Amino acid sequence: MPDNLISKKPQGTKAQNECPNDQKRNCHVCGGWHHPSVKHLDYVGHAATTHLILDADLRWNWEPLAFTEEGLPRFDANGGLWIKLTVDGVTRLGYGNADKKNFGDAGAREKEVIGDALRNAAMRFGLALDLWSKADLHATSERDLWFFRCVDAIRGAKTVGELKTVSQAAIAEAKARGDQEAEDEFLIEQADKMAKASPKTPPPARREPLDGDDLPY
Known part of the structure; x- marks a missing residue:
């Protein structure tokens, strides 16, 4: 939420809201006229x-x-x-x-x-x-931090040996956590990384049939 769209709303107690006028002050926070000890809440007008x-x-x-x-x-x-x-x-x-x-x-x-x-x-x-909300709605859970850290390690492996090491460690921890979804995802990431790293075998060169070759009817 952009700061320029957030306003300040005075939220006073019953006593503060009903205090005599001589106790009220012009507020430099919200521009209102209220008790000087009133708290302010962020809100969108x-x-x-x-x-x-x-x-x-x-x-x-x-x-x-x-x-x-x-x-x-x-x-x-x-x-x-x-x-x-x-x-x-x-x-x-x-x-x-x-x-x-x-x-x-x-x-x-x-x-x-x-x-x-x-x-x-x-x-x-x-x-x-x-x-x-009083809660941090965008807070990342401990599980998510661990999961994404493992995925980044698998994707960032430079050698086959490193890939096997980080993948096996991530899969072992997923099993210890009882997190089948993470275990399956780590296996997929490992297989995907291996597929990208494996050299592609070129198809055999095509040649003209020679005398003696079996030909299809």
């Missing part, structure tokens, strides 16, 4: 989400899951909104909600809810998953 979806599909679209009798989006009892987001012909659901505020322009909360629903639905397509 409405505009950045729209920008990223447009990069994927210029004809993307969203619509409410339900409509009122007047044809307007139907918000639920909590003021939340279910939507359908369609990108590249695939449709997935999303849900948005926002806290009620004592200030703000008319319709500001509804727009915030729509933006939240778009981000939630876009997450189903993989947008900004790293920001939603």
Whole structure:
């Protein structure tokens, strides 16, 4: 996720959010007005989400899951909104909600809810998953590191003797781990390396038949 598309969202405690105005400060991190000890979370805003979806599909679209009798989006009892987001012909659901505020322009909360629903639905397509998860989604497992290290060693062998040594070591460790998939892959890599290293035997030269040669009827 490009850094220029990541914003900072203040996430305060109940006491910090409800502190008197004389305790609030203009924040140099997010530009908001809140308690100075509030923590900030990385998030992708409405505009950045729209920008990223447009990069994927210029004809993307969203619509409410339900409509009122007047044809307007139907918000639920909590003021939340279910939507359908369609990108590249695939449709997935999303849900948005926002806290009620004592200030703000008319319709500001509804727009915030729509933006939240778009981000939630876009997450189903993989947008900004790293920001939603506390885990490292791109972390490589110990097994994968070992597996790719063995494959690189087999492919990088310079001699037949070295190839046999690294292949046998990798296969033995795969058996010790009980990893049949890795063992099969190492055998394939070894055979492929041997096939590439073996000189090709040229086909026998064609000659004209001589007297006495057996000829097919």
